[in-house]
Amino acid sequence: xxxxxxxxxxxxxxxxxxxxxxxxxxxxxxxxxxxxxxxxxxxxxxxxxxxxxxxxxxxxxxxxxxxxxxxxxxxxxxxxxxxxxxxxxxxxxxxxxxxxxxxxxxxxxxxxxxxxxxxxxxxxxxxxxxxxxxxxxxxxxxxxxxxxxxxxxxxxxxxxxxxxxxxxxxxxxxxxxxxxxxxxxxxxxxxxxxxxxxxxxxxxxxxxxxxxxxxxxxxxxxxxxxxxxxxxxxxxxxxxxxxxxxxxxxxxxxxx
Amino acid sequence: xxxxxxxxxxxxxxxxxxxxxxxxxxxxxxxxxxxxxxxxxxxxxxxxxxxxxxxxxxxxxxxxxxxxxxxxxxxxxxxxxxxxxxxxxxxxxxxxxxxxxxxxxxxxxxxxxxxxxxxxxxxxxxxxxxxxxxxxxxxxxxxxxxxxxxxxxxxxxxxxxxxxxxxxxxxxxxxxxxxxxxxxxxxxxxxxxxxxxxxxxxxxxxxxxxxxxxxxxxxxxxxxxxxxxxxxxxxxxxxxxxxxxxxxxxxxxxx
Numbered sequence: 001x002x003x004x005x006x007x008x009x010x011x012x013x014x015x016x017x018x019x020x021x022x023x024x025x026x027x028x029x030x031x032x033x034x035x036x037x038x039x040x041x042x043x044x045x046x047x048x049x050x051x052x053x054x055x056x057x058x059x060x061x062x063x064x065x066x067x068x069x070x071x072x073x074x075x076x077x078x079x080x081x082x083x084x085x086x087x088x089x090x091x092x093x094x095x096x097x098x099x100x101x102x103x104x105x106x107x108x109x110x111x112x113x114x115x116x117x118x119x120x121x122x123x124x125x126x127x128x129x130x131x132x133x134x135x136x137x138x139x140x141x142x143x144x145x146x147x148x149x150x151x152x153x154x155x156x157x158x159x160x161x162x163x164x165x166x167x168x169x170x171x172x173x174x175x176x177x178x179x180x181x182x183x184x185x186x187x188x189x190x191x192x193x194x195x196x197x198x199x200x201x202x203x204x205x206x207x208x209x210x211x212x213x214x215x216x217x218x219x220x221x222x223x224x225x226x227x228x229x230x231x232x233x234x235x236x237x238x239x240x241x242x243x244x245x246x247x248x249x250x251x252x253x254x255x256x
Numbered sequence: 257x258x259x260x261x262x263x264x265x266x267x268x269x270x271x272x273x274x275x276x277x278x279x280x281x282x283x284x285x286x287x288x289x290x291x292x293x294x295x296x297x298x299x300x301x302x303x304x305x306x307x308x309x310x311x312x313x314x315x316x317x318x319x320x321x322x323x324x325x326x327x328x329x330x331x332x333x334x335x336x337x338x339x340x341x342x343x344x345x346x347x348x349x350x351x352x353x354x355x356x357x358x359x360x361x362x363x364x365x366x367x368x369x370x371x372x373x374x375x376x377x378x379x380x381x382x383x384x385x386x387x388x389x390x391x392x393x394x395x396x397x398x399x400x401x402x403x404x405x406x407x408x409x410x411x412x413x414x415x416x417x418x419x420x421x422x423x424x425x426x427x428x429x430x431x432x433x434x435x436x437x438x439x440x441x442x443x444x445x446x447x448x449x450x451x452x453x454x455x456x457x458x459x460x461x462x463x464x465x466x467x468x469x470x471x472x473x474x475x476x477x478x479x480x481x482x483x484x485x486x487x488x489x490x491x492x493x494x495x496x497x498x499x500x501x502x503x504x505x506x507x508x509x510x511x
Binding site: 082 | 338339341343344345347348349351352355356368369371372373375376379383387506507508
């Protein structure tokens with residue numbers, strides 16, 4: 001029996017479709033992506049920011065095709081094939097792009113070891129504290145759980161907001177910290193419309209930063225038309241989604 | 257009411273105590289450690305393997321000392337202060353040591369792809385080995401314990417099949433070995449109380465585990481086993497109040 005999540009729109013649309021069309025030539029780096037996936041978007045934004053040549057291949061992670069499982073046994077996107085060798089995990093990929101393509105700027109992490117560590121600290125905080133609380137908020141059905149998850153999400157975002165130096169997280173340098181936040185910021189309208197979240201609740205500076213980030217060209221270039229996301233997030237809002245992330249949230253397990 | 261977890265033996269003992277005594281001089285790196293903490297151990301092992309000078313300061317993460325909270329608002333170990341700047345999160349510190357001390361023995365491959373591959377396996381240990389291991393310790397119901405035992409053994413077997421030997425990546429002892437060691441040397445807890453055995457993992461795991469336990473840096477950072485028992489008992493009864501124990505209970509990610 002096929003799982004309902006398979007019936008998502010099969011291809012990128014809007015600006016993202018244009019980006020996909022520009023990346024169909026074979027390249028040393030093949031980027032396996034799901035147009036709708038926030039984790040994919042992290043790596044996709046990084047590739048766009050750095051101007052690394054890549055060939056984009058759409059994968060449906062809920063319909064695990066054999067060749068793709070050979071690339072990533074977990075069957076999850078994002079994944080890459082680089083000079084014939086496979087790699088996955090969005091943050092591992094982002095770090096790999098920094099290491100393997102030193103001539104491709106932007107450098108998305110500071111060169112100074114302490115500053116680099118500081119950026120990684122906040123990337124870690126976002127992955128461990130922001131993303132899980134926002135996911136829980138989306139999937140929570142019970143009013144008390146929603147209230148709790150909303151509080152946790154706003155609290156976590158306020159902690160991040162307090163560190164934003166402006167215009168970007170680290171200051172003048174746009175970095176991976178902004179990149180890992182972007183996919184959840186561009187999806188926050190879901191929790192605004194359905195869970196009582198507002199950017200204002202986090203802080204006035206946050207609202208400005210979020211607006212700046214969602215209008216960054218690499219972010220816009222990896223966004224599909226809004227209406228196609230609805231089919232997906234409706235399932236999350238009803239807690240019926242069958243992604244590994246959704247299952248982990250339901251089971252009270254760490255995210256994959 | 258004070259946290260009963262705070263009532264742990266206050267200092268390192270045995271070989272670790274000697275090592276601590278050798279690291280009391282002020283240095284560029286001040287290392288805040290809990291002698292019993294498996295996460296702090298990662299950083300301690302990295303410092304020792306790389307031969308980086310450090311000043312060791314014992315910090316009980318349950319005390320939440322005001323001065324320490326200025327260094328790490330979470331009040332957790334490990335933490336370091338380097339040239340006046342504070343840093344925490346064990347893996348962030350380990351990566352920092354790689355970046356900041358390039359002429360010391362590397363704990364990650366230099367080749368970008370191999371480096372990424374190592375990070376993938378570090379991620380696997382953190383997401384697939386440690387959580388079921390911890391849940392196995394903390395779960396009280398036998399049927400839940402059975403599920404976690406299987407998950408722990410399966411995850412270790414996946415790793416075991418990838419070990420190039422003598423260390424995970426082959427000749428190079430690396431951060432992949434380092435993130436595993438603190439749990440491997442505590443596996444006697446799940447062997448004694450939860451039905452685990454190294455033999456059950458197969459694929460050379462037992463031999464690899466024994467090699468890890470004998471590594472010089474591992475031996476030198478060990479305290480006497482008797483002081484750990486009180487700590488394990490609380491985890492086994494699921495009464496521990498550490499950030500890790502609570503995260504496991506709540507199903508949240510941790511380090």
